[in-house]
Amino acid sequence: MVKREHAIIGAATVTFLGLLVIKDGEFGVEYLFLLYFFVALFYELDARFAIGAGLFLLIGAALAIQRSEALANQIAIYAYYLLAIGVVLEVVTYIEAGGEDEEEVEAQNRKEEKVKGRIIVVTSGKGGVGKTTITANLAVALAWEGNSVVVVDGDIAMPNLDIAMGVKSAPSSLREVINGKVEIKNVLYDAYEGVKVVPCSPCLDGLTERNAKKVQAIIETLTQEFDNVLLDTPPGREAITLMNRGYEIILVVNPDQASVLDALNMKTIVERKGCKVLGAVLNMVGAVKKELDIDDIEETLGVEVFAIIPQDKKIREASVHEVPFFLYTGPESKASIEIIRLARLLKRG
Ligand SMILES: Nc1ncnc2c1ncn2[C@@H]1O[C@H](COP(=O)(O)OP(=O)(O)OP(=O)(O)O)[C@@H](O)[C@H]1O
Ligand SMILES: [Mg+2]
Structure with missing residues (x-):
């Protein structure tokens, strides 16, 4: 891309060279190199062209020396011109990149993209149906x-x-962050296995559209710090206001018609909002005899x-004891094995 300052320098130089040529009445080859230099600067040509050509001419000079010393000297001078141009262009590129190599900048960008967690x-x-569980x-x-994981309680009305x-005491919560009274870093509470919890004190009026936008901004900030930002949602339509483009969705369903159809409606709506539905978790299986089977649900x-x-x-016992069942029943229980499988699937992306 042509930068404005380059355009100005280029135009000024071409004018200057033109004046020189007119003044002396002859056109030196040096001017061609100068012209190439400013054209390269103007169009941001790769410095490696000049350096490559310079090296090529140096080899040419070495080969020519046996035939004619004068010719070899002339070629060597041109080679030095090109090498000097290449070095100056490299220095200009380096200064423009703020002292950082282009590849280094790209690598840094890639690293930053990778660091950003998922919602x-x-x-x-x-x-x-078991969302909170x-x-x-x-x-x-x-x-x-x-x-690294943070869980956010998005069930504002009934958190x-x-x-x-198992968070016993939470003097401030998401509610105070929404109201601008405290910062998010002040409501990250320690829970099991190093998980951080952002609780919410009940707001019986529910979630306004404006506050939903604030919650989105808050959870999006958390992706800078955590690999996974998990959001628990309220039942029904209120959950939809929390969703934003790019969020990934897990649908929790029970093996009955009503639960699956409600989940299907939810899927249709969130997809319209630009969210990606990753898959479903089938919960409370085996509670009654006549249940939908997995193939039908899928x-x-x-x-x-x-x-x-x-x-x-x-x-249920684990929830009464305020401990996740994964820890209460241990990692070998059927439910825990399934949850680990889900976690591994998500980890793989
Ligand atoms: N697989 C299960 N087996 C037995 N009990 C379960 C199971 N899953 C959840 N529960 C119990 O069901 C109750 C409701 O679960 P939970 O609160 O997770 O549902 P929810 O979808 O978050 O509810 P809400 O829509 O009200 O937020 C809890 O008491 C929980 O312990
Ligand atoms: Mg819940």
């Missing part, structure tokens, strides 16, 4: 797998992620069921 939203459509346990399993994660939803969590009284 995974756990949602359903229907209430009571899955969010808390997925958080612990991801941390167990070596990820209980803090209980699920076909209806059009996504893969990543994990199948049984109905297990130990899971």
Whole structure:
């Protein structure tokens, strides 16, 4: 790309050279090199062309020396011109890049892109299907797998992620961050396995559109610091206001028609918002005899069921003890194995 300052320098030089030529009445070859230099600067030509050509001419000079010393000297002078041009162009490029090599800048950009964490939203459509339970346990399993994880309670009206994660006391919460009273860093509470929890004190009026935008901004900031930002959501439409383009969605469903159809509606809406539905978690399996089977659920939803969590009284027991079931039942239980599988699938991307 042509930069404005280069254009000015180039135009001034061409004019200057023109004047010189007119004044002396003859045209020296040196001027051609000068012209090449400014054209290269103007069009940001690669300095390596000049250096390469210079080296090529130096070899030519070495070969020519046996035939004619004068010719060899002349070629060597041109080679030095080209090498000097190449070096100056390199220095200009280096200064413009702020002292950093172009490749170094690119490598840094790539590293920064990689560092940015992902936002995974756990949602359903229907209430009571196990969103909070899955969010808390997925958080612990991801941390167990070596990820840095923060969980955010997006169920503003009826939050209980803090209980699920065993956070006993939280003087401030997401609510105060939304209201601008405290900063997000002041509401990152320690929980199991190094997971950080952003709890929310209940706001019975629910979530306004404006506050939903603030929550989005908050969780997007958290991606700078954490590999995974997990968002627990309220049941129903309120969850949708929290979603933003690029968020990744896990649908939690129970093996019944109502839950699956509500999840399908949710999927349709979030996809319209530019979110990516990764897959589903089938929870509370085996609670009753007549249940939908996995193939039907996958076909209806059009996504893969990543994990199948049984109905297990130990899971309810764990929630009463305010401990994620992954830790309460241990990593060998059927539910924990499924959650680890989900965490590994997510880790792979
Ligand atoms: N697989 C399971 N087996 C037994 N109990 C479960 C299972 N999954 C969740 N539960 C229990 O079901 C109840 C509801 O779960 P949870 O709060 O996670 O649902 P939710 O979808 O977050 O609800 P809401 O829509 O109200 O936010 C909790 O008491 C929880 O312990
Ligand atoms: Mg919940």
